[in-house]
Amino acid sequence: MHKLPSASLALALLAPLGAWAQATAEPTSEIQLLRQEISSMRAAYEARLQAMEQRLLLAEKAAAPTPAQTASPPPAATTTAGGGANAFNPAISLILSGGYIRSSRDPATYAISGFALPTGAEAGPGTRGLSLAESELGLSASIDPWLRGVANIAMHPDNSVSVEEAFIETTALGHGLSLKAGRYLSGVGYLNAQHAHNWDFADSPLAYQAMLGTQYGDDGLQLRWLAPTDQYLELGAELGRGRSFPGSDAARNGAGMRTLSAHTGGDLGDSHSWRAGLSLLSAKAAEQELSLPDATGSVSTQRFSGNTRVWLLDGVWKWAPNGNATRTSFKLQGEYLRSTRDGSLGDDSGSAARAYRLAQSGWYLQGVYQFMPQWRLGLRTERLQPGTPDYSLDTGGYQPRKNSLMLDFNPSEFSRIRLQWAQDRSRPGPADRQLWLQYQMSLGAHGAHSY
Amino acid sequence: MAPTAIDESFTYTEHTMIHRNTALAMLATPLLLWALPAQAALRVFACEPEWGALAQELGGNLVEVAVATSALQDPHQIQAKPSLIARARNADLVVCTGAELEIGWLPLLLQQSGNAKVQAGQIGNFAAADVVRKLDVPGQLDRSQGDVHAAGNPHIQTDPRNIALVATALGARLAQVDPAHASQYAQRLSDFSQRWQQAIGRWNAQAAPLRGTAVVSQHKAFVYLYDWLGLKEVAVLEPKPGVEPTASHLQGVLASLKSTPARMSLHAAYQDPKPSQWLSQNAGVPTVKIAFTVGGTEGAKDLFGLFDDTITRLLAAGTRP
Numbered sequence: 001m002h003k004l005p006s007a008s009l010a011l012a013l014l015a016p017l018g019a020w021a022q023a024t025a026e027p028t029s030e031i032q033l034l035r036q037e038i039s040s041m042r043a044a045y046e047a048r049l050q051a052m053e054q055r056l057l058l059a060e061k062a063a064a065p066t067p068a069q070t071a072s073p074p075p076a077a078t079t080t081a082g083g084g085a086n087a088f089n090p091a092i093s094l095i096l097s098g099g100y101i102r103s104s105r106d107p108a109t110y111a112i113s114g115f116a117l118p119t120g121a122e123a124g125p126g127t128r129g130l131s132l133a134e135s136e137l138g139l140s141a142s143i144d145p146w147l148r149g150v151a152n153i154a155m156h157p158d159n160s161v162s163v164e165e166a167f168i169e170t171t172a173l174g175h176g177l178s179l180k181a182g183r184y185l186s187g188v189g190y191l192n193a194q195h196a197h198n199w200d201f202a203d204s205p206l207a208y209q210a211m212l213g214t215q216y217g218d219d220g221l222q223l224r225w226l227a228p229t230d231q232y233l234e235l236g237a238e239l240g241r242g243r244s245f246p247g248s249d250a251a252r253n254g255a256g257m258r259t260l261s262a263h264t265g266g267d268l269g270d271s272h273s274w275r276a277g278l279s280l281l282s283a284k285a286a287e288q289e290l291s292l293p294d295a296t297g298s299v300s301t302q303r304f305s306g307n308t309r310v311w312l313l314d315g316v317w318k319w320a321p322n323g324n325a326t327r328t329s330f331k332l333q334g335e336y337l338r339s340t341r342d343g344s345l346g347d348d349s350g351s352a353a354r355a356y357r358l359a360q361s362g363w364y365l366q367g368v369y370q371f372m373p374q375w376r377l378g379l380r381t382e383r384l385q386p387g388t389p390d391y392s393l394d395t396g397g398y399q400p401r402k403n404s405l406m407l408d409f410n411p412s413e414f415s416r417i418r419l420q421w422a423q424d425r426s427r428p429g430p431a432d433r434q435l436w437l438q439y440q441m442s443l444g445a446h447g448a449h450s451y
Numbered sequence: 452m453a454p455t456a457i458d459e460s461f462t463y464t465e466h467t468m469i470h471r472n473t474a475l476a477m478l479a480t481p482l483l484l485w486a487l488p489a490q491a492a493l494r495v496f497a498c499e500p501e502w503g504a505l506a507q508e509l510g511g512n513l514v515e516v517a518v519a520t521s522a523l524q525d526p527h528q529i530q531a532k533p534s535l536i537a538r539a540r541n542a543d544l545v546v547c548t549g550a551e552l553e554i555g556w557l558p559l560l561l562q563q564s565g566n567a568k569v570q571a572g573q574i575g576n577f578a579a580a581d582v583v584r585k586l587d588v589p590g591q592l593d594r595s596q597g598d599v600h601a602a603g604n605p606h607i608q609t610d611p612r613n614i615a616l617v618a619t620a621l622g623a624r625l626a627q628v629d630p631a632h633a634s635q636y637a638q639r640l641s642d643f644s645q646r647w648q649q650a651i652g653r654w655n656a657q658a659a660p661l662r663g664t665a666v667v668s669q670h671k672a673f674v675y676l677y678d679w680l681g682l683k684e685v686a687v688l689e690p691k692p693g694v695e696p697t698a699s700h701l702q703g704v705l706a707s708l709k710s711t712p713a714r715m716s717l718h719a720a721y722q723d724p725k726p727s728q729w730l731s732q733n734a735g736v737p738t739v740k741i742a743f744t745v746g747g748t749e750g751a752k753d754l755f756g757l758f759d760d761t762i763t764r765l766l767a768a769g770t771r772p
Contacts (some may be wrong), residue, residue, distance in 0.1 A: 174567035226540045232533030265533030273532045322523040448559035
C-alpha cells in the first residue's frame, strides 16, 4: 500500500524530465535515445502500477469482508516457512535421563521366582549407584504426503546404542486405517507402546519383566483400524520377526510373532475418561536360552523351543475436575497378563528334551494422583502367579510380589524429578528395598502426550 | 442324474444366499439407520469452543459440530483421549487455532485418527491463526523463556477483529469442503459478517472508556484483547508463560504495582483464580474473570455473548473508583 504513493512520486518526478527533453527539441541521436529510455521507463512504471493496483484490490477484498467496516482489522498475515537447506530437517527430540539407584539386595542375583527369563534379560532395578539411564534421541518428519517416518535411538549407560524404534507409517490411507512398518513397540496392552520416559514409575511392572521381556518391540508390520463410530474402537494386528523374548530371533520365512488387539474407550461426563483393551501376542521360540533359578537359588541354563501366547487385559481410567488436569488429576491403571508356553526344554548335557508346558499370570494396579500443580504421588501393587512348573523351577508356591511408592515433581512440562521406593519380594528371602532418584528431561521438539 | 444334482445344488446355494442376505440386511439396517443422520451434515471437529461456535454460525444446519475442549480446560494441556480420536476419525473438517496451541495433542490425535481428509496440509485441516496477524512473536526461541510459541501468541480469539478474519477464511473453507452448499455458506457468511461488524462498532463504543487502562494478566492470554481495546499490560502473574505463579514472583509484582498501579487483574475462566485473588487482597486490584471462550461464563453463550460479557466485566472493574 505504501509503495503506491512512492511510485506515483517517481512518475511525477520523471514527467518534467520528459517535458524538458521535448522542450530542448534538438534532433540529436542522444535526445532520441533519452526519449526512448524515458518511454520504456514509463511503460515499465505503468505496468508495475497496474500490478500494484491489482494487488491492492485483492488485499482490500481479503481484509474487508463488508464495506460496513467500523474498525480496521490488522492486515492478513501470510504464513511463511523458513527457507534454507535445513528447512526440511526432521523434528528432533532428546530425552535425557539419569539418577541414583540403591537396593538392599545385590542386583546381580536378581531373579523373579518361578519365571524363567532369557539369559542376559533386563530385569530388576538396574545398576546400583549414580548412573546415566537410557537417554533417547528421537527424529520424526513427514516423508511425503502419504507417509511419515520416526526413529528413536536409545543410548545406554554402558556406551552402547540401540535402535528402539525406526518405522514408517501411512498418513493418507483413510477409512480409519494406518499401516506401520519397521521396528516399533507393539501395540498390545497399555504400557507396552509407551516409551519408558512416559511411564509413571521408574521401572516397568514385574508382569512385563517376566512375560514380555520388560517391553515388547519387534520388526514387522502393524495394521490398525479405527471404527467409524463415536465410541472409540480400535482393532490392531501385527506380524513380526519375533526378535525378542518371548520369541527368539531366528531367520525364518514366516512370521515369528503375531498379535491381535482391540481397544475401546470413551468419556463419562466432562471429568472422566477411560480406555480398556484385550490383546493376544503369540511368538515362536527356537533354542531360546533361559536361566532357571531353582529353590536353592542356583541357576541352570536350558533351551526352550515352542510357542508362547500372552494374553493382556488392560484398563485405564482418568479423572480431572471438568477435564482440566492442570491442578489436580487422578489416573488408575491396571493390567493382567497371562502367558502360556508350550514346547520342549533341553539342556547342553545331551539328554533328550522334555515337554514343557506352563501357564503363568500376573497383574499390577497403580494409581497416580496429582495433588497440586507440578506434584504427583503414585502407588503400585503387583502380584505374579508362577503356576505349577513341572521341572526344577518349582519354588514351592512362592508368589512374587512388589509394592512401590512414587513422588514426582515436574517443574515444567519438559522436566521431571522422581523419587521412588519399592519393596520387591520377587525372590524368596528378605524383601529387596529399592530406592530411585531420577531425572527425565525432554529437549527439542514437543512430543505429543499419548493417552 | 448329473443335471438334477447340479440344479439341486444351485437351488440350495440360492437359498443360503438369500438367507445370508436377509441376515446381512437385518444386521446392516440398524447400522445404516444409525449412520445416516451423521452422513447428512458436514462433520466439523473444532479444537476450541470459539471455533465450534463460529462453525455453527457459518454452517447452521449444514454442519454437525463436535467441540474437543470446554472453556474450563486449558487448551495447551489436553490429552489425545479415546473419545477425541473417535471424533477426529469421522470429521470432514478440523478447525483449530494452530500456532502451536494444540501441539501437545492434536498431531497425535490426527495420527491416530486414520483420517486422511484432516491431516495437516489437506483442505479438511483449518488453522485459524494462519489468517491473522500474530502478536508476541518471539525473537529468540528457547525454553528458558517458558512455554513460548514460535509462531506467536496463539490466543487470537480475544479480539473480535480476528474472529471476523477467521470467519471469512472459514466460510470459504466450508464452501471448499462442501461445494454443494457453497452458496448457502456464502450467504451465511455475509449475514454473520454484517452482524459481527455492527457488534464490533457497538463494542468499540462501549469499551472506549477503557482505553489506556493499566491491567495485570495471570497468563499472557489477552494480548489481542489489549491490542484491540488499548489496555496496557503492566505485569503478568506467571513468571514465564505456562509456569505457575510463585510466591516470590507475586511479591515482585506487588512491589512493581506500587510504582505502576493497575486497575484490574485478568484471568481466564479455565485458570485457577487464586493468584489473581491473592493480588486482589494484597494490592486491592479487582479480579476480573474473562470467559476467554464461548461457555467460559454464564453470559458467554455464543460468540456475541462472549464479547458482550467480556466488555461488561471489564467496564464493571474499570469504572470502579
